[in-house]
Amino acid sequence: MKARIHITLKSGVLDPQGKAIENALSGLGFGGIGNVRQGKYIELEIAEADAARARQKLDDMCRKLLANTVIENYAIEVAP
């Protein structure tokens, strides 16, 4: 089963990369852009037929490795 994981900085944690993108965009003449935040996106395949069990495993993987919960949130999607 395919899974998609989004890892984003917690709100309240400064995101210099997002800020830099915002500045660069406005420098390029793109107006009206705000609140840019940059995160990570991970796609993977997991050999697990049961969606709930897959989600459970992915949650474990996020907490143990993929996200640093001091500064990051994560969101998991599974698509059979």
Add this chain to the structure above:
Amino acid sequence: MKARIHITLKSGVLDPQGKAIENALSGLGFGGIGNVRQGKYIELEIAEADAARARQKLDDMCRKLLANTVIENYAIEVAP
């Protein structure tokens, strides 16, 4: 309007990060994980009421700055 952009490496392009994550997960005892690919995820707000026009602008931004189309693909979602 809110927009979400996913930037991923083109298929066939080496993804050292994805490969390393895959190895690390299996080292942690998570079995059955494959095809891990890491990409970027950008959230932003765009002052544009018309979805088509927003999409057009975002496409321009991706080609000009956010993605390097030599090696990356991008996907845009807008949510009013």
Add this chain to the structure above:
Amino acid sequence: MSEPEVTPALAREHGLTAEEYGRILTIMGRTPNRTELGIFSVMWSEHCSYKSSRKWLRTLPTTAPWVIQGPGENAGVIDIGDGDAAVFKIESHNHPSFIEPYQGAATGVGGILRDVFTMGARPIANLNALRFGDPGHPLTRHLVGGVVSGIGGYGNCMGIPTVAGECEFHASYNGNILVNAMTVGIARADRIFYARSSGPGNPIVYVGSKTGRDGIHGATMASAEFDDNSAEKRPTVQVGDPFTEKLLLEACLELMSSDAIVAIQDMGAAGLTSSSVEMAARGGLGTELDLDRVPRRETGMTAYEIMLSESQERMLLVLKPGREDFARAVFEKWELDFAVIGRVTETGNLVLKEGGRVVAEIPVQPLVDQAPLYDRPWVKTPERAALAAADVPAMATREALTRLLGAPDLASKRWIWEQYDHLVMGNTIVRPGGDAAVVRLPGGKGKKGLAVKTDCTPRYCFADPKRGGAQAVAECWRNLVATGSRPMAATDNLNFANPERPEIMGQLVGCIEGIAQACRALDFPIVSGNVSLYNETNGKGIHPTPVIGGVGLLDDVADAVSIAFEDAGEAIVLIGDTTGWLGCSLYLSALFGREDGAPPPVDLAAERCNGEFVRAAIKARHVTACHDVSNGGLLVALAEMALAGRLGASLEGPQGGVPAHGWWFGEDQARYLIATRAPGEVLALAAKAGVPARRIGTTTKAATLTGGGFEPISLAELSDAHEGWLPSYMARP
């Protein structure tokens, strides 16, 4: 799977001329299949065969008693005493860096590192010579940012300090930037590894990353001119994996400490093809590869793709028989792929098998020896008349100096080198920012060190290729001397436009002539190098840019000096003759937008004599700071010494009837500025040696440049101009 039929048209698509294709038919005695055609095309590309430049490269001096290995191997090797050897080479990654600056530059660093460690050397220093377009060109900022972070990204992760280089801007590079990377490594002189196959039956082993469809036709791309369609060639850019390369480095060096390896070669441009063919050719042998055993990361790859892939971080080894398991254990420890993919044969043929079937068979010797060699027509660059100082407008000294120090070519490149880990390994003794950098040999045993620097002044090369070629060598040599080192040998990266144009070929011929002459006169042999041609877009070529990378030896790094003034009250002495040569100077180009006039003459006897004097004075500890005088002239060099040491100077005015602008900003060669506490002794020794030397001032506590017949200039103001330009340029969106 059906392979496209090989036709003259397909050969043309592969960059082969009709004549070259005819030669292939003769060698093969039949029509080659597509895989065979692909192999010929990459082996006969400009990049691999040097077909336009080979004839002229042969005229370079490449030998000296201390040269262990000259050009022709993965890197050059020189003897630096005590059983130690220095191994170094420079390589270009120009086209890929233009297309994808981060990855292009990063993989350029990865490639040159492999060239050096494949010879058994541990890399100890990286350098980079960069040339970008006009700062006002819309692509320049983006390219600078990407290239610099790519170079840093790779070298920093590898843990090799990037300690020196150069970075200039000129409109001739607008469509063709230059990214030349150099690596210097250290090995034991009796433990050098070569890419020469031997022992029929010996196993051929593949190690490193898996093979993907990366950069297929990269080598031919590097030999092709750009046009507006080059976007279509884009997927040929590869992504670097410095972490895997670090493991590969450690694994190779570990295996090299055993006796298991017969031959080893990195898979660089043209990947498995060039590595397997070149190893076989050097040993006069054949090779049989079973492509089914090549580790790969994509499915459905054809023989053609496997042979032409330029996936990074891979090596090909020939092992002693029976040492496979031992070697495998080393690579498995480092978590790298290891596969026996073939064996050395006596047939003299390259034989490729798939599913037990032969899919390609090419005789190795003709593939290599009958590679085309062109004597391309060339015309000599017309000589320019010398420009009299009176024909050069004067500008107030203070304004001229401030503007020069803030001009893109002279502005501090701190913004660049601070993104490079230039301290890792703990052996960086003279850091970037002065002349050459100095690195101590690793291991904490001895006191020995190497001075390293790259140099070239394309402005001069364009005006007078021969003089410019000689000047590049002289300036590099001088930069090594200025740290107190003895220049030992050099590597060269010849970057030119389309050699099929006779005036470009004339530049190449002229530059090589000048380089050869200077290297001979200075006992500074060329031991390795690289040629990058076709740096041209829509008929607009780059300035000829033969970059010289030099290595000098210090017996004791504690003797090294930097450019920074150390103390107030020291005498400032100018070594060498000053005529006030402003033709082709940076003063003229940066302040007046003019590139006319002949470049300064290069008197190699004076270079040698002045340089030997300076080195002896440093060795005798008479010198507390030393800087060669080059781009921008005397006052620029002096200001750089003052800024680096945060000390001022009080100066004498122009001497010998030279007009002020010529005196302060002229670019006469063979000159150095030194600071000394023993001016009497230094001047007396110089007189005895017949070296022109005169005291031109004294260092001061006050942070200003005073006297000299110009309005006092504060260092703070100069520092703002010098340090400010690049960061503020890069900060603009």
Add this chain to the structure above:
Amino acid sequence: MHAVKSAIVVFPGTNREHDAVAALRAAGGREPIMVWHRESEIPEVDLIVVPGGFSYGDYLRSGAMAAHSPIVRAIVERAKRGVAVIGICNGFQVLTEAGLLPGALMRNAGLKFVCRDVHLRVENAQTVFTAAYAQGQVIRAPVAHNDGNYFADAATLERLEGEGRVAFRYATPEGELSDGANPNGSARHIAGVFNATKTVLGLMPHPENASDPLHGGTDGLGLFQGLARALV
């Protein structure tokens, strides 16, 4: 005479282990024992060093993959028993990822790798790591990192301050705190922190690269000499 016994942990991608060896040698310690990451046991030593580099390429997040290797579990065990542990640069990132030290090291505020000399104010000279320095002393050492921007939530920062657990702060040569002197945007200019018992130190700068007169300064050597003295 007993000299300090140390172990230096080497991960794939570690690259400043020899720099640490040289500094420990210069400080008069015993020849350090190099411990490969695959080993699950650490020899009985007085000091464990997690050196700089790019463990596992720093892919995903700096230090994240190394933090989950078996050897780090052994380090955590040892740290709990009071053995001194120092994490330098990537080592600091590993120790925060492993939870031995609070907070996280984010991408530098300038978004670029930064290698340059910085000045550090010694904030607590009462520990085994900083005993050779005076309280408030300013020392010079280089940084070389991409991700050195120290972050912790406000409560954690308050606790660190209150418990004297800020080891070093980026400062001007005169010891003033200013944004210009902060190379990476770290919260409260923090360059290094201790654990609660002050037996574990993590810091971004490289004292080991300021430990030899030929480095242009030896301010960093004090840290290793202090340890050598304090731990025997």
